[in-house]
Amino acid sequence: QKEVEQNSGPLSVPEGAIASLNCTYSDRGSQSFFWYRQYSGKSPELIMFIYSNGDKEDGRFTAQLNKASQYVSLLIRDSQPSDSATYLCAFDSNYQLIWGAGTKLIIKP
Amino acid sequence: EAGVVQSPRYKIIEKKQPVAFWCNPISGHNTLYWYLQNLGQGPELLIRYENEEAVDDSQLPKDRFSAERLKGVDSTLKIQPAELGDSAVYLCASSPSGSVHNEQFFGPGTRLTVL
Numbered sequence: 001q002k003e004v005e006q007n008s009g010p011l012s013v014p015e016g017a018i019a020s021l022n023c024t025y026s027d028r029g030s031q032s033f034f035w036y037r038q039y040s041g042k043s044p045e046l047i048m049f050i051y052s053n054g055d056k057e058d059g060r061f062t063a064q065l066n067k068a069s070q071y072v073s074l075l076i077r078d079s080q081p082s083d084s085a086t087y088l089c090a091f092d093s094n095y096q097l098i099w100g101a102g103t104k105l106i107i108k109p
Numbered sequence: 110e111a112g113v114v115q116s117p118r119y120k121i122i123e124k125k126q127p128v129a130f131w132c133n134p135i136s137g138h139n140t141l142y143w144y145l146q147n148l149g150q151g152p153e154l155l156i157r158y159e160n161e162e163a164v165d166d167s168q169l170p171k172d173r174f175s176a177e178r179l180k181g182v183d184s185t186l187k188i189q190p191a192e193l194g195d196s197a198v199y200l201c202a203s204s205p206s207g208s209v210h211n212e213q214f215f216g217p218g219t220r221l222t223v224l
Contacts, residue, residue, distance in 0.1 A: 004151070032210040043200055043215040044152065051210055088151055092211045095140075096165065099151025 002027045004100035006089050012106045019076040021103050023089030026070070032092040033065055033072045038102065039085045047074070047087075079107045111135065113216030115201050121222045127189035130219045133182065134203030142213060143176060143186050144200040152200055158184065188221075196223045 003026045013019040025033070032051045036044035050056045050063040050072065062075040072091075076083055086102040114133040122128050134141050139160050144152035155174065157165040160181035169176065173192070178184040188195055198220050202213040 008149075032212075034212065043198075043218045046212055046214060049210055049212055090151070095157065095211055096154055097152075097211065097213060099153075101150050 002093055002098045004089055004091065004098055006087075006100035006103050008101060009104040010106050011103055012108055013079050015079060015081060015107055015109050017079055019079045019083065019105055019107070021074040021076075021087050021089075021105065023072045023074075023100055024070055025072065025089075025091045025098070027091065027093050027098070028067075028070065030091040030093060030098075033063070034090045034092075034097065035061075035063060035072075035074045036088040036090065037085045038088055044088055076105075081107045081109055083107050113201055113203055113214055115199075115216035115219055117219055118217060119220050119222075121224065122191055123224050124193055125190040127187065128191055128221060129188075130186045130199050130201075130221075132184045132186070132201030132216060134184075134201070135205075135214055137206060138203035138214075139181065139206040140204040140208070141178060141184050142202040142204070143184070144202065145197045146200055146218070147197050155186070191221075191223045193223050196221055 005024045034049045035047045038044045050065045056063045060077045064073045084107045086104045088102045089100040090097040141158040143155040146152045156169045158178045176186045198218045200218045201216045204213050
């Protein structure tokens, strides 16, 4: 069964620090990997996706992919209280997204 | 560009009653998904449409759930009869036509409470 593993948290990070969120996945054939942010009571919002090994940067966010280790991470630089949310990792498998349960991130002022 | 639209936002019904949810995807997005999400979990796919064709409904409980997308644009998901365990958030998402990476964009969801 295809799975995504994420630490449920909560992960508590001081404001201004780097938040590091991690995710492992089971399907070696996966090509595309996604990070979504979900505020409490809201729907998931796409932050970024990555499909090549290495880093992909978008503003304060950097996604890192290591296909050999089946590992994807999200770094949030200069963390702000507004970054407090649940971060969901997902990978694409035959046009279906396989989702993790999410990591709850708390940014402390 | 308008996002994915869903209605209603909230619905409270008694068990054994029918309920329907409506979704209008982002303009030009031919792929439409219905998910349910329980608290503390990731979304679970119910059905995927390519235009008006349901191409993956393997996880749709067909004894009580049905869906349609007659003209390949908006879609309706129905539950009849509803059970207590159906209480969840029902999410609709759409994906750009010809997308290689299957990035999906979600509507606000419908929070269903079955009493």
